[in-house]
């Protein structure tokens with residue numbers, strides 16, 4: 001059914017009646033794509049055992065993303081039974097991504113000003129220095145892990161810089177972020193739930209001190225996101241203390257695992273498609289289209305969610321108000337009606353209107369930053385170590401929503 005590292009589809013299974021995102025077959029985590037193709041072909045608007053719907057067609061996802069009134073991002077109703085009266089509930093229901101206008105609009109406006117392509121261009125020299133420093137350290141090792149030695153070390157610094165978190169205080173950020181976003185998986189254990197709540201508590205305690213310090217010593221709002229969010233309060237974009245803190249938590253989380261996985265997934269995909277790797281080495285200027293293709297081919301964020309606010313229809317299926325909808329980005333990005341030969345990695349693919357960053361009013365606010373990190377990391381690693389080779393099978397994260405590797409052992 002699959003190739004060595006399981007990105008390729010050679011046959012499509014029959015989807016059983018009890019297919020359930022909360023109880024996925026063991027081989028799904030290695031290679032979900034045969035299941036995605038089967039769902040799209042057999043039941044593209046699939047009613048799940050819990051009454052929610054799973055969408056897998058590109059056109060259906062675009063339809064949902066475009067209509068934020070009918071398909072709400074507000075998660076207060078949905079998360080109450082799941083999280084109860086906990087800090088996880090408070091966190092996820094206050095972040096901009098899980099809200100509709102007007103809260104969404106107020107927070108997004110404040111954040112976007114700090115994440116423009118121009119602002120990102122200013123971060124590029126520092127990013128190159130960081131990546132080259134990591135490559136120097138790797139050069140002296142016999143074997144490296146492309147995740148812990150490289151891919152995950154980049155976003156933690158870049159996001160830390162965005163909020164000007166002091167360097168020696170950054171270490172716990174990645175662990176907090178993995179736990180808090182991990183709690184969004186379709187199924188979690190009670191132990192993980194308790195741990196994720198504890199991580200929100202620790203993160204908030206930390207941020208309260210950071211915000212208090214920044215109020216006393218504001219930075220430059222053009223380059224310091226935290227000062228932007230704090231000063232926004234004085235300029236009529238008033239965020240409550242909870243909104244301010246929880247959106248800082250979200251911002252610090254949003255760019256970690258996703259960006260780590262873009263870099264890790266891209267480097268493993270190149271290893272699996274040696275002719276594409278050779279092409280990129282011979283023509284490094286193809287890095288921009290290559291990054292878009294990595295984002296499409298193995299999207300870091302495979303699932304999104306919405307809730308219907310009115311009775312509506314998707315395809316020929318009637319859906320009542322208050323229904324939960326799961327948007328399968330990973331499946332839409334392999335839809336043959338939108339992408340010819342979708343299971344083939346083609347670093348020159350154009351057009352490539354993938355949905356890895358979603359679309360519509362919630363389209364990823366950090367996409368310019370994510371692309372820049374992916375571009376600098378992958379192109380500099382390839383230029384320095386063109387013969388890198390996996391030295392053992394990479395280990396998958398085992399998550400349905402966030403797709404990536406926990407470790408990628410490699411010789412340079």
Ligand code: HEM
Nearest residue numbers: 096097254255258259262300304357358362364365366370
């Ligand atoms: C490869 C890396 C990334 C991927 C694949 C990704 C993907 C996404 C997706 C799919 C959404 C939309 C969620 C939805 O509405 O259902 C989103 C939203 C968001 N992302 Fe990213 N993201 C990445 C990196 C980043 C980075 C680096 C940052 C920030 C520094 C960031 C900040 C945000 C924010 C603030 C939102 C919420 C936007 C809104 O609700 O208006 N992301 N991201």
